[in-house]
Amino acid sequence: MSALFGDELLARPRRELAPGAVHVPGWLTLRQQAWIVDRFREWSAGPVPARAARIGGHPMSVRTVCLGWHWQPYRYTREATDVNGARVLPVPEWLVRLGRRAVAEAYGGDAAGYVPDAALVNHYGVDRNGDMAKMGMHQDKDELSREPVVSLSIGDSCLFRFGNTETRTRPYTDVELRSGDLFVFGGPSRLAYHAVPKVFPGTAPEGCGLEGPNPFEGGGRINITLRTTGLEASPAPGGTP
Numbered sequence: 001m002s003a004l005f006g007d008e009l010l011a012r013p014r015r016e017l018a019p020g021a022v023h024v025p026g027w028l029t030l031r032q033q034a035w036i037v038d039r040f041r042e043w044s045a046g047p048v049p050a051r052a053a054r055i056g057g058h059p060m061s062v063r064t065v066c067l068g069w070h071w072q073p074y075r076y077t078r079e080a081t082d083v084n085g086a087r088v089l090p091v092p093e094w095l096v097r098l099g100r101r102a103v104a105e106a107y108g109g110d111a112a113g114y115v116p117d118a119a120l121v122n123h124y125g126v127d128r129n130g131d132m133a134k135m136g137m138h139q140d141k142d143e144l145s146r147e148p149v150v151s152l153s154i155g156d157s158c159l160f161r162f163g164n165t166e167t168r169t170r171p172y173t174d175v176e177l178r179s180g181d182l183f184v185f186g187g188p189s190r191l192a193y194h195a196v197p198k199v200f201p202g203t204a205p206e207g208c209g210l211e212g213p214n215p216f217e218g219g220g221r222i223n224i225t226l227r228t229t230g231l232e233a234s235p236a237p238g239g240t241p
């Protein structure tokens with residue numbers, strides 16, 4: 001019943017954690033979530049498969065598929081030179097429009113000028129040691145542009161830690177991100193440190209496309225961040241930038 005009428009959202013109001021950092025619980029419907037999970041499975045099939053980026057020789061515990069631009073520590077390239085050299089898929093038009101709606105939802109206005117050109121799609125599953133993936137404190141600062149980052153979460157809930165722009169330590173605010181939640185950080189919060197210290201396995205809601213007991217077999221958590229790189233578009237092999 002609560003899923004039908006959205007009663008659970010009464011206990012999880014929209015919240016501005018810091019100036020420019022807005023959490024909107026339950027923003028995507030279950031149908032939208034499941035549809036996006038289907039797209040994630042398509043993106044993961046290539047031309048560039050999901051991979052764990054290596055930082056200082058160590059693989060991250062999340063596996064990432066990139067669209068538009070390929071992110072590798074700590075730069076963006078058109079071709080996935082640290083995977084198989086193939087060019088990444090473009091950011092689909094529906095995802096750009098969804099990002100625009102997200103920014104409009106967070107800040108008001110129509111966000112017509114928001115044109116993200118990169119999407120990083122992270123999958124949090126079980127890593128090689130049997131532990132759930134997580135992500136340490138970091139800033140998203142490889143973009144030249146300071147346009148907001150739009151974050152969409154699907155699948156298992158996680159603990160999301162949103163800090164400050166100065167240090168990777170306190171003060172920070174911990175918030176639970178659940179399947180369907182939107183988080184936007186821009187303006188004075190654009191360069192705030194943030195992390196995913198914990199994912200809670202088995203908490204994905206029925207119908208989101210990632211539910212199931214085994215995060216290794218397609219379960220777990222997906223997070224999409226939309227970004228504006230500020231990099232020059234170079235012509236694609238087919239001619240369209």
Ligand SMILES: O=C(O)CCC(=O)C(=O)O
Binds near residue numbers: 160177
């Ligand atoms: O998974 C999340 O909620 C955050 C992901 C993130 O911070 C990133 O991809 O840079």
Ligand SMILES: [Fe+2]
Binds near residue numbers: 138
């Ligand atoms: Fe990040």
